[in-house]
Amino acid sequence: MTFLRNAAVAAAVTVTAVAGLAATAGADPAHNAAEAHAVGTDGQSKNSTAGVTQVPPNTPVQPASSSADRDVAAKCWNGRTDGGRKAFTTCNGTSYRVYVDCTDGHHLFPETFSGQWDFRLTCPEGTHADWGGNW
Incomplete structure (x- = not known):
C-alpha cells in the first residue's frame, strides 16, 4: 500500500515538473x-x-x-x-x-x-x- 502511495506522489511530482517546464518554455519567445x-x-x-x-x-x-x-x-x-x-x-x-x-x-x-x-x-x-x- 505504501509503495502505491509513493508511486502516485512521484507521478504527481513528475507531471507538475513537466508542466512547469512546458509553461516556461512557451513563455520564452514572448519574454524577448x-x-x-x-x-x-x-x-x-x-x-x-x-x-x-x-x-x-x-x-x-x-x-x-x-x-x-x-x-x-x-x-x-x-x-x-x-x-x-x-x-x-x-x-x-x-x-x-x-x-x-x-x-x-x-x-x-x-x-x-x-x-x-x-x-x-x-x-x-x-x-x-x-x-x-x-x-
Missing part, C-alpha cells in the same frame, strides 16, 4: 519580444510584436519629435517614454512602420500603418525603452 498597441483616429486598434531586429543599412528611421526633415513615409510627434518599458508616439503618413529602441536593441514592428495612429510601444521584460519612431 516588444509589443506595439496602436489606436487610429477612426477608433480601430492593432497589436503587433517584434523581436530584436538588425536595422537594414540605409533605412530611413525618424525618431519621434525629431527636428530632422527626412524623406520618410510618415511624421511622428509627441514622443516620450515613461522611464520604464514604455514609449509613446503619434504618427501620420502613408505606408509606414514603427520601432522602439530598447536597452536590448531595436525592435522593428512588421505591421504597416497608414493615416494617423497613437502608439504605445512596450519593451520586453527586464529592459527599458530609450525611444521610438517610424521607419
